[in-house]
Amino acid sequence: MVQQNKMSTAAAVSSLRSDTRYADLIRDSYLDQDVLAAAQRFYGSAEFHEVCQLLGNVQNSKILDLGAGTGIASYAFARAGGQVYALEPDESDVGRGAINQIVNGMPVELLDAFGEEIPLPDESVDIVYARQVLHHTRDLQKVMIECSRVLKPGGRILVCREHVVDDEQQLKQFLNDHPLHQLAGGEHAYSLETYQQAITAAGFQLAKVLGPWDSVINAFPKARSNDELRRMPQTVLAERFSHLAPLMRFIPGIHSLTWRRIRAYREPGRLYSFLAIKP
Numbered sequence: 001m002v003q004q005n006k007m008s009t010a011a012a013v014s015s016l017r018s019d020t021r022y023a024d025l026i027r028d029s030y031l032d033q034d035v036l037a038a039a040q041r042f043y044g045s046a047e048f049h050e051v052c053q054l055l056g057n058v059q060n061s062k063i064l065d066l067g068a069g070t071g072i073a074s075y076a077f078a079r080a081g082g083q084v085y086a087l088e089p090d091e092s093d094v095g096r097g098a099i100n101q102i103v104n105g106m107p108v109e110l111l112d113a114f115g116e117e118i119p120l121p122d123e124s125v126d127i128v129y130a131r132q133v134l135h136h137t138r139d140l141q142k143v144m145i146e147c148s149r150v151l152k153p154g155g156r157i158l159v160c161r162e163h164v165v166d167d168e169q170q171l172k173q174f175l176n177d178h179p180l181h182q183l184a185g186g187e188h189a190y191s192l193e194t195y196q197q198a199i200t201a202a203g204f205q206l207a208k209v210l211g212p213w214d215s216v217i218n219a220f221p222k223a224r225s226n227d228e229l230r231r232m233p234q235t236v237l238a239e240r241f242s243h244l245a246p247l248m249r250f251i252p253g254i255h256s257l258t259w260r261r262i263r264a265y266r267e268p269g270r271l272y273s274f275l276a277i278k279p
Contacts, residue, residue, distance in 0.1 A: 010092035012183035022179060028221040030072045035098045039075035046216045046225045048076050051129070054208070054275050055156055058082045061126040064150060066115050066143075067133030071099030071108070077129070078106040085125065087111040087118060115143035120150045128157040134195065135163045135188045144202035151278045157204060159274040160217055163189035166266060174269035189269055196274070204276035211272060213263055218271040233258035 007015065013031055016022040032038040042048055051073075052058055059081030065074045068086035077084050086108050088095050096110055113119050115130075116139050128147045137143045147157055165171045174189055181187035192209075199206060212218050216229050223229035233255050 006185040007183050008092065009090065009180070009184045009186065010094045012180055013094050015183060016179060024221075025179065030070065031094065035070050035072075035093075036075075036102045038070065039072045039102050042072040043076040043079055045220075047220050048073075050215055050217050050226075051158060051160065052080065055127055055129070055158055058127065062124065063127040063129060064118070064120065064125045064147075066118075066128055066130040066147065067136065068099060069131075070094055071102055073129060073131055074099060074108050075102050075106070078103060078108050082107070082127075084108045085111055085120060087113055087115065089114050114138070115146060118146045118150050122149055123152045125150050126152055126155050128155070129160070130158070131160040132162070134159055134198075135190060136186060140190065140194070140198045141201060144198045144204070148202040148204060148278055153278055155278050156207075157199075157274075157276050157278070159195070159199070159276075161271045161273060162195055163187075163269040164192050164195070164272050165189040165268050166191065170266075170268035178269070192272060195272065199274055199276050204278055206274065206276050208275040209272065210274070211263070212267070212270045213259075215273060217273050232262060236262060 013026075017026055017031070017033060026032060030038040030042055058077055061082050062085070063077050063082045064085045064087060065071075065077065066087050068074050068088040071086055071088075074084045074086040084107060086096075086099050086103070088099060088110065089112060091097060091112070096112065099108070099110060111119055115133070115137055128151055134140055134143065151157060163174065165174055171189055175181050175187055178187050196206060196209065210218060213229070213232065216223055216226050219229050219232070223232055228235070236258055237254070
């Protein structure tokens with residue numbers, strides 16, 4: 001629910017778009033004014049390539065894009081040969097209004113609904129995909145149960161880029177630092193255990209839990225490709241030690257040590273992704 005005295009999400013995005021300080025944030029969030037350009041960029045991204053690798057063959061699959069937002073994933077899945085249901089309750093130009101701009105003639109059906117009540121028959125889709133959605137839900141467990149209901153046996157659900165916090169203090173810090181939340185509200189984050197319990201309690205079998213640095217899906221935009229992800233220790237050393245970085249790579253174990261330090265940092269709102277299968 002939008003908090004009192006807060007902007008709508010559409011107004012907040014418009015405000016951030018007009019502020020040059022947030023140009024990188026807008027682009028990296030695929031919230032460009034040119035929605036088609038953003039969707040095309042997502043389709044060609046290392047993230048979407050990784051998504052398709054995890055889901056297997058998406059061609060000819062029926063895919064529920066849960067909380068589709070501006071439709072970047074719906075566009076990408078349709079272009080990859082899938083039949084897409086784009087579920088999005090927001091009718092504005094950062095919701096269904098944006099989707100309508102980019103999916104004309106594509107196999108994408110818009111659904112005006114929330115994830116707690118998905119207007120699809122039982123066992124009607126092959127894949128459920130949710131990108132940065134679950135931390136917005138009003139009833140996390142009910143959403144997962146609905147996803148299980150509409151997914152066929154053997155189907156896969158991929159939950160991407162979910163914000164994780166350890167405690168209330170981390171949640172407060174994450175929300176205080178989130179530009180869109182400061183304008184519109186509506187952001188949230190759960191503990192890692194809460195996400196996993198909601199998924200398994202709905203009857204899914206967890207196949208993969210990907211941490212912040214386990215995949216380019218979560219590491220973006222700090223790493224924009226698998227090659228950049230592999231080179232992250234060198235990047236960190238270069239940022240911290242500048243001209244000494246070329247020499248530091250000769251120190252025994254420095255690569256492994258740097259990776260351990262990177263992975264050990266428990267940033268409030270850090271990103272996790274979950275792949276699960278319906279038995």
